[in-house]
Amino acid sequence: MVICRKQQQHNAGQQMMEINPDFIILCADNNEVTKWFMYQPKSGEVVSFEEQFKLHYTFLCTAAYYVVEDEDAARDIVQDFFLYCWSKRHIIRITHDFKSYAVRAIRNASLNYLKKSGKTSLEEVAVIENMTQHFPLEDNEAEADRNAALWAAVARLPEQRRRIFLLSNRDGLKYKDIAATLGISVNTVKTQIKLALQFLRKECRWMNIIIAFLFFLKNN
Amino acid sequence: MNENDKEIDWEKLLNRMDGDSAGEALNEEELAMLAAAKEMQSRIGAAKFPEEEGWQNFVQARNRRQARRFTLVKLAAAAVLVLAIGAGLWTFLNRQHPPQLANETPAGKVRLKLSDGHEVTLGGSTQVIQNNGIASIKADQSSLVYGAGANRTLVTAMDTLEVPRGLQFTLQLADGTKVWLNAGSRLIYPAAFNGASRNVYVQGEAYFDVAADIERPFTVYSGKVAMKVLGTAFNVNTYGPEIQTTLSSGKLLVTAGQESTVLAPDEQAVYNDKNGSLNKRTVEARVFTAWKEGDLFFEDATLLDITSYLARNYDYVFVFEDPTLEKISFTLDMRRPAVLQDVLNQISHSMNNLRFRVEGKTVHIMKRQ
Incomplete structure (x- = not known):
């Protein structure tokens, strides 16, 4: 695995256990001399913490948001992750692909x-995990290609439909609030x-592959 | 490929997406559509997570963790210093004529002007001001509570609550909405909300915790700005040349003339009356709402900003003998003490190049010789 934690020279052999369990995936011991940097995978170039943060922040928030469907919770999760990385920057050494670890x-x-939120059943969490x-x-x-394809398809929606879709998906308004804001009925919004959704999924063909795969999972 | 859509119970699926999950099981087709919808939502939502903003928030959170320990140590040291200096001053000053302290309580009273022209002074003992078909109104020393009456007719006449400089007051409206009013503020509102919408008007500074009622939108008007609530807690500040609206929770639609913006928590809309612009920025909401928790909280604020707030909040006047002092900036975080003198003590102990001289209700600020 790509994540290694360096042990202090004087207590080599003893695992450090104060690691936040939410973020640790897999650890391997490493007795090499500590390097206080994170590495970019391909070039091997040393990047600063700030660069690393800015490079992956939006992407990681999106990944969190996909699961929790709550903007603030997503931001908090990603921020906590980076705070954790920061607090452990002297003992974590990421030698390979930071992004893969972070995701x-x-x-x-x-x-x-x-x-933990208790609002989602364990079965549903398992489905989301899939x-x-x-x-x-x-x-x-x-x-990047898929994002561009989706936005291009959104641009092809009729105006009112696009507006409603964006109020829901971009601004996070509830159907009731969209109805109240635009002065239309909740049923029209729905x-x-x-x-x-039907149009965009048809336009973004890669999203159809999921059907087969989930189906496959269920049958096994 | 989309003939499979026939298997989809859209009502169930849409409710699930809207957050009303009844925990019903979804079939394969519904799950696949849900996955697609979630993916779209995440891709579309990526714009909500700009990296620069994320980095700023991260830096703040990181510094806050480091700063907290530091401040505690500093405060403890300051407390020891206050005691030591206090004891020293006491013996010293007893021999000379004592300087004045800023210990005066505010002279103004909170006043309620009822729609029928009747006027009541508040702030005393508990009293029932009105109890009729439209509303019941009860008051105690620091708050006023409206209860809905049996009569459901439309109320168009407005009551007015005025809070003078030096005082704060809380109010519960007939619909259950709670309003905290800061010093030198005014709220105009109907005694009952029996119409299709709930409208109130504010000047000064107020924090609203709005009772959710999707059928009757709640709108706060302030000058040219209208804040339409979708079930929310937020702060409005109109003290300066700008109208600042800061959102603590929920969602808020702010409009000013042709401009409009939707606020998320920890976002602030700033309306500039001079050029009619409405801008949105990310802030730490607590800085702007600390007052209603009984705190004085200024983060990296100038002495001029801090003293203009204190002037209004304690009903004093500040005079800078040395204008260069106006621009000194620092962070102040303390419980709001009953008298101004305690705030002045705190400031002069952390800024030891400052001196305050009190004359009646005026505080002169000068450099320490």
Whole structure:
């Protein structure tokens, strides 16, 4: 595994156990001399904590938001993760792919958040855990392409439908609030959301693959 | 491919997406659509997580963790210092004529002007002001509570609550909405909300914790700004040339003329009356709402900003003998003491180049010689 924790020279052999369980995935001992930096995977170039943060922040929030469906909770989870990394920057050494580590850590923390919230049944958490295998992708370019394709499809929606869809998905308004804001009925809002979802999913063909896979899971 | 949509119970699925999960099981098709919808929501929502803002918040959180320990140590040291200096001053000053202290309580009274022209002074003992078909109104020393009456007719006449400089007051409206009014503020509202909407008007500074009622939107008007509530707690500040609206929780639609913006928690809308602009920024809401918890909380604020707040809050006047002192900035976080002198003590002990001289209700600020 790519994550290694360095033990202090004087107490080598003794595991450090104060690690936040929400974020730890897998640890391996490493007796090399500590390096106080994080590494970029491909180039091996040393990047600062701030660069590392800004490089992955939005992506990680999106991954958390996908699971918890709550903006503030997503921000908190990602911020806590980075605070944790910061507080342990002297003992964590990430030699390989920070993003891969971070995505899994965020995913686990988000799923734990759902379980602890008590609002979501354990079955449902398991289903959501399955879904996270498909989103987000770790390939930056593929992710960017898909985002662009979705936004292009959103732009092709009729104006009122696009407005309602964005008030719901971008601004996070409840159907009732959208209805009150636009002076239309809740049923109209629901119909427009339904039509938008059907259209966008048809336009973004990769989202259809999920059907087969979930189906496959269920049958096994 | 979409013929599978026939398997989808859209009512159930949409309710699930809207957060009304009844815990009903979803079939494969519904799950697949849910996964697609969640993916869309996340991709569309990515704009809510700009990295620069995330980084600023992170830095603040990191510094707060480090600063907290530091402040505690400093406060403890300051307390020891206050005692030592206090004891020293006492013996010293008893020989000279004593300087004045800023210990006066405010002279103004909170006044309620009822829609029929009747006027009541509040702040004394518990009293029942009105009890009729429209509303029951009860008051005690620091709060006023409206209860809905049996009569459901539309009330268009407005009551007015005026809080003078130096005092704070809380009010519960007939619909259960709670309002905290800061010093030098005025709220205009109907005794009962029996119409299709709930409208109130505010000047000065107020914090609203609005009772949710989706059928009757709650709108707060202040000058040209309208704040339409979708079940929310927020702060309005109109003391300065700008109208600041800070959201603590929920969602808020702020409109000013043609401009409008939706606020999320820890966001603030700033309306500039001069050029008609409405801007949104991210803030720490607690800085703007600490007053209603009985705290004085200024983060990296200038002495001019702090003293103009204190002037209103304790009904004093501040005079800068040395204008360069106006720009000194520092952080102040303490319980709001009953008298101004305690705040002055706290400030002069953390800023030892400052001196306050009190004359009646005026405080002169100068450099320590």
